[in-house]
Amino acid sequence: MLQPEDTTRYRNDIARVFNRLTKEQERALGKRLLKGDQTAIQELVEANLPLVIHLSRRYTSMGMTQTDIIQEGNIGLIRAARCFDYRKNVRFSTHAGWYIFGSILRALEDKSRLVRIPGSFHYANMKMKKRYEKAKSQGKTFKEKLKGDPHSEYNPENYEFKNVSLDNAFRLHNSDERAIERMEARDELSRLMVCLLPEELDVISRYFGLNDLPAQNFREIAQTLKISQSKAKSLVNRALVKMGRLASETTRKPATTTLSFRRIRRYLQQN
Structure with a gap:
């Protein structure tokens, strides 16, 4: 287990050996993973340890040491590697980000409060x-x-x-409760994005302002990506349908999920 005094050395060691995987290398590891090759998990994790360090920086001064935050992020990274499916055509860093964030946030909730x-x-x-x-x-x-x-x-x-x-x-206050609901909805939406194709992921991220992108309307998306507004709208709707189905499969409550997903879209579209 990392000790606080070892954090700097840990970062330096990772920086020295870090070799980012290409998309082709990720696919190769994904194929091995589907065949039951457990060493593929280790290789995915080791290659993406710098991602945990990068994402953990935004949670400093939140009631946990940086060392503990990194360790919790590594737990999320391992979970992400175990369930990585290269066939969804999503880069591992995008897939793993949600698991890393989730693991860190759960730890902050459970450990940093009386x-x-x-x-x-x-x-x-x-x-x-x-x-x-x-x-x-x-x-x-x-x-x-x-x-x-x-x-x-x-x-x-x-x-x-x-x-x-x-x-x-x-x-x-009610206005802040609505803001909180929007944040929760955005988090729920993000977890479902793993099922999307790259073009769907790009458009839905721009539409809802995810992945550090500013929120854009259909006209702005069309101008940025050089596609028609109808194409942009079609991609957003297709992505919403896909994620709605994934949510239904996960919860096994289609009616509730549909209402929940409508709530997500309504809150995220509000300014």
Whole structure:
């Protein structure tokens, strides 16, 4: 197990031996994996350890040491390698990212709090802290940054992010509850994207603003990708149908899943 003092050396060791896999190499490992070759899992994991380090950086100062966050991310990476299917034509880094994020977020929820609260409140706290840090860097007070937001009482100068009062947690304003629901919906949507073809993945990511891309409407997508608006809309709808089917297969509750998926689309389309 990594010790905090070993983290820098661990990063340096990985940087020295890192050799990123090509798409063809990933496919070859995927074929071996489907045939039951367990060494393929190890090779996928070892080749993508730098990905965990890169993604873990955004979760610093969230109640866990960087060493622990990296270790949790590695657990997610191993899970991703075990279920990787090259036939879906998705790069392993895209596939693994959701598992890494999920593993880290679950650990943050379970280990960084005296009282466990839902993940939605954890997302809200992360967002609030980022807003505070941005305001501070701009020389503004948190209240000025919020511009009358009813949440100005949640000033991080007087707010302990890792130990959340349940009384305060359930006093979230309706507008922020909707924002939290959108974040949860975006997370649910992301987990279903593994079933998409590359062109579907690209368009759906642009439409909903996923994978660090700005959200775009059909006209903007069409201009960016040099396709027609009807083609862009068709790809989005096709992707939604695919992900809806995957969600139904996973939950075995078609009716509930359909309603849930409509909720996802509605919230993500709101500004």
